[in-house]
Amino acid sequence: MPDRQADIYINMKENLKQPKPYMNPYLAGIVLGFVLLASFYLTGRGLGASGATRSVVIGAVTSVTPEHAENSGYFSKYLGDNQMKTWLVLEIAGVIIGGFLSGAWAGRLKIRVEHSPGISKRKRIYMATLGGLLFGFGSQLGRGCTSGAALTGMSVMSLAGFVTMMAIFGTAFALAYFFRKNWI
Amino acid sequence: MGPLVPLQNISNELNLLIAFVIGLGFGIALEQAGFSSSRKLAGMFYGYDTTVLKVFFTAAITAMLGLIFLNFVGLIDLDIVYVNEYYVYSAIIGGIIMGAGFIIGGFCPGTSFTAAAIGKIDAMWFILGSMIGIFIFGETFVFWKDLYMSGYKGAIKISDVLGIRDGYFALLLILVATLMFWVAEMAEKKFKREDITKEI
Numbered sequence: 085m086p087d088r089q090a091d092i093y094i095n096m097k098e099n100l101k102q103p104k105p106y107m108n109p110y111l112a113g114i115v116l117g118f119v120l121l122a123s124f125y126l127t128g129r130g131l132g133a134s135g136a137t138r139s140v141v142i143g144a145v146t147s148v149t150p151e152h153a154e155n156s157g158y159f160s161k162y163l164g165d166n167q168m169k170t171w172l173v174l175e176i177a178g179v180i181i182g183g184f185l186s187g188a189w190a191g192r193l194k195i196r197v198e199h200s201p202g203i204s205k206r207k208r209i210y211m212a213t214l215g216g217l218l219f220g221f222g223s224q225l226g227r228g229c230t231s232g233a234a235l236t237g238m239s240v241m242s243l244a245g246f247v248t249m250m251a252i253f254g255t256a257f258a259l260a261y262f263f264r265k266n267w268i
Numbered sequence: 269m270g271p272l273v274p275l276q277n278i279s280n281e282l283n284l285l286i287a288f289v290i291g292l293g294f295g296i297a298l299e300q301a302g303f304s305s306s307r308k309l310a311g312m313f314y315g316y317d318t319t320v321l322k323v324f325f326t327a328a329i330t331a332m333l334g335l336i337f338l339n340f341v342g343l344i345d346l347d348i349v350y351v352n353e354y355y356v357y358s359a360i361i362g363g364i365i366m367g368a369g370f371i372i373g374g375f376c377p378g379t380s381f382t383a384a385a386i387g388k389i390d391a392m393w394f395i396l397g398s399m400i401g402i403f404i405f406g407e408t409f410v411f412w413k414d415l416y417m418s419g420y421k422g423a424i425k426i427s428d429v430l431g432i433r434d435g436y437f438a439l440l441l442i443l444v445a446t447l448m449f450w451v452a453e454m455a456e457k458k459f460k461r462e463d464i465t466k467e468i
Contacts (some may be wrong), residue, residue, distance in 0.1 A: 087378040106300060106301060106302035106308075106319075107300040107301060107302075109301060109302075109319040109322035109323050109326070110322055110323075110326050112297055112300055112301035112302075112319075112323050112326075112448075113301070113322060113323040113325070113326025113327040113330065114298040114326055114327070115293075115296075115300070116294070116297040116298070116301070116323060116326075116327035116330075117326060117327040117328070117329065117331045117334065118293075118330060118331075118334070119290060119293035119294050119297055119329065120327060120330075121331045121334035121335065121338075122290060123290045123450050124270075124271065124331065124334075124335060124344070124349055125270040125271060125272065125338060125343070125344055125404050125409075126270070126271060126272050126273060126286050126290070127271055127272070127273045127274075127283065127286060127287075127290075128270075128271030128273065128274050128349050128350055129271075129349075129350045130331075130348060130350070131290070131294055131378070133376070133377035133378035133381065134377040134398065134402070137377055137395070137399055137402055138402050141399050141402045141403050141406070142406075144399075145403070145406070145458060146271070151411045156406055156407070156409065157409045157410060157413065158405065158406040158409035159406045160342070169284065171283065171284065171287045172287070174284045174287035174288045174291065175287040175288065175290055175291035175294065176291060176381055176462060177288060177291060177292075178287065178288040178289060178290065178291020178292040178294065178295060179291045179292075179294050179295035179297065179298070179378065179381045179382060179385075180291075180381050180382070180384070180385045181291075181292060181385070181453020182291060182292035182293065182295025182296040182299070182382075182383065182385075183295035183296070183298060183299040183304060183372065183381065183382030183386060184295075184382075184385040184386060185292075185295075185296065186285070186295065186296045186299035186300050186382075186388045187299055187304060187382075187385065187386030187387075188350055188386075189301075189302070190300075191394075192304065192386050193386050193387055194387050195387040195389065196387060196388065196389065197388070197389045198305060198306055198307060198383075198389050198390055198468075199367045199390065199466075200307065200387055200399065203275065204287070207388070208390050209390055210308070210456070211372050211373060211374075211391045212373050212374065212375070212390040212391070212393045212394040212397065213371055213373075213394065213396060213400075214304050214369075214373065214397060215368075215370065215371075215372035215373015215374060215375070215394060215397065216369065216373050216375070216380065216393065216394035216395060216396065216397025216398040216399075216400075216401065217369070217397040217398065217400050217401040217404070218365050218366070218368050218369030218372065218373070218397075218401060218468075219351035219365075219369030219370065219372050219373060219375075219376060219377060219394075219397075219398050219401065220369075220377075220397065220398030220399060220400065220401025220402040220404075220405070221365055221401035221402070221404060221405045222361075222362045222363070222364070222365030222366035222367075222368075222369055222400070222401075223362065223366060223377060223398070223401075223411060224302075224362075224401075224402055224405040224406070225358050225361060225362035225365065225405065226358055226359055226361075226362020226363050226365075227352070227353070227355070227358065227359070227362070227376070227418060228352070229366060229376055229377045230366070230370075230376040230377070230378060230379075231376070231378040232352075233275060233359075233362075233363075234285035234324075235324060235327060235328055236352070237351075237352040238328040238329035238332070239327075239328050239332045239335065240332075240335065240349060240388070240425070241352050241425045241427050241434060241437060242351045242352040242354065242423065242424070242425060242426070243421070243424050243425065243426045243429055244352040244353060244354035244355070244359050244424075245352050247356075247359045247360060247363065248359050248360075248362065248366075249363075250363070251359070251360050251361075251362070251363020251364050251366070251367060252363045252364075252366045252367040252376075253312075253367065253435045253456075254311075254363075254367065255363065255364045255366075255367025255368055255370075256313050256367040256368075256370045256371040257313055258367075259355050259367070259368055259371045259372075260313035260314060260371055261292070263371050263372060264314065266310075266372075266374075267307060267310040267311075267313075267314060267374070268314050268316070268461060268464065
């Protein structure tokens with residue numbers, strides 16, 4: 085009997101270390117949908133992400149060479165506001181803190197490089213950086229990323245939202261075969 | 269009557285507080301859905317985990333129905349709600365570049381922030397990469413300007429293009445999404461990779 089009790093104790097300890105399971109995806113979608121709806125009701129606009137990154141980039145360019153930012157055909161469109169006090173920067177500050185709180189509650193806080201056993205940490209970091217570079221570039225050309233263009237755009241039934249969504253997911257599916265070693 | 273900020277003379281400070289609180293909800297929803305894991309996100313494209321599709325379409329439909337309902341009961345003026353403007357070529361080519369970024373990098377900008385928040389180093393590099401990508405776009409804008417501005421169609425809605433009422437389009441989308449969810453559930457069984465899903 086003591087052995088059995090020890091087993092149960094060990095099991096309990098292991099269970100405590102396991103992170104909590106993720107939320108049911110359909111329920112998570114409904115929660116996200118209500119957050120998006122609240123954003124529409126309160127502000128008349130939906131969610132975004134890449135716009136906050138752009139603000140940080142413009143803020144950095146402006147602080148290094150203000151004239152260069154003013155002369156830039158693209159960045160100059162967004163000058164004038166304090167780049168660190170835009171709506172999307174504050175929203176993304178919330179996303180980071182919200183993500184951290186959720187991860188802490190679920191026991192998922194851990195500093196690490198997440199990668200498939202098929203590739204090295206170093207390769208994962210190269211690929212993540214390259215993917216980010218492409219996503220950043222594409223989000224400016226496409227006037228928003230998965231949040232602002234695809235998800236928000238679809239919710240207001242904008243044709244642009246559906247087209248961008250199909251282009252993003254269609255391309256990712258079409259290229260999946262060539263990058264399979266990175267993931268499976 | 270909403271939207272409150274443009275119609276009710278809300279101060280800028282309060283608006284920024286609203287942004288932060290909305291962001292909290294956004295971050296919690298993304299992290300709880302599992303979008304802080306690139307291998308879970310990428311599962312979409314190999315069939316072993318289709319959470320992306322389920323969350324994405326459930327969220328879009330929930331917000332869409334909510335807007336239709338709020339409009340119906342007179343709580344929101346849909347004329348003031350922003351509808352994304354459609355520039356044909358930049359929407360498609362921008363989307364293609366983002367799709368390549370998604371399968372190579374494993375995140376999109378929003379999810380990379382929640383992943384970085386729980387300590388994923390690869391997500392931090394993704395964010396740095398996206399800053400570099402935005403910087404390159406801004407610095408080389410002169411080359412893309414024509415493409416960026418071409419094919420302007422205005423803020424058109426898909427329901428107008430199809431010539432049907434918003435409610436009918438929402439119904440159509442629900443039917444299509446239900447079919448996709450069914451296919452997704454089958455795919456998760458067919459392409460099951462317990463070695464991956466157990467780790468993420």
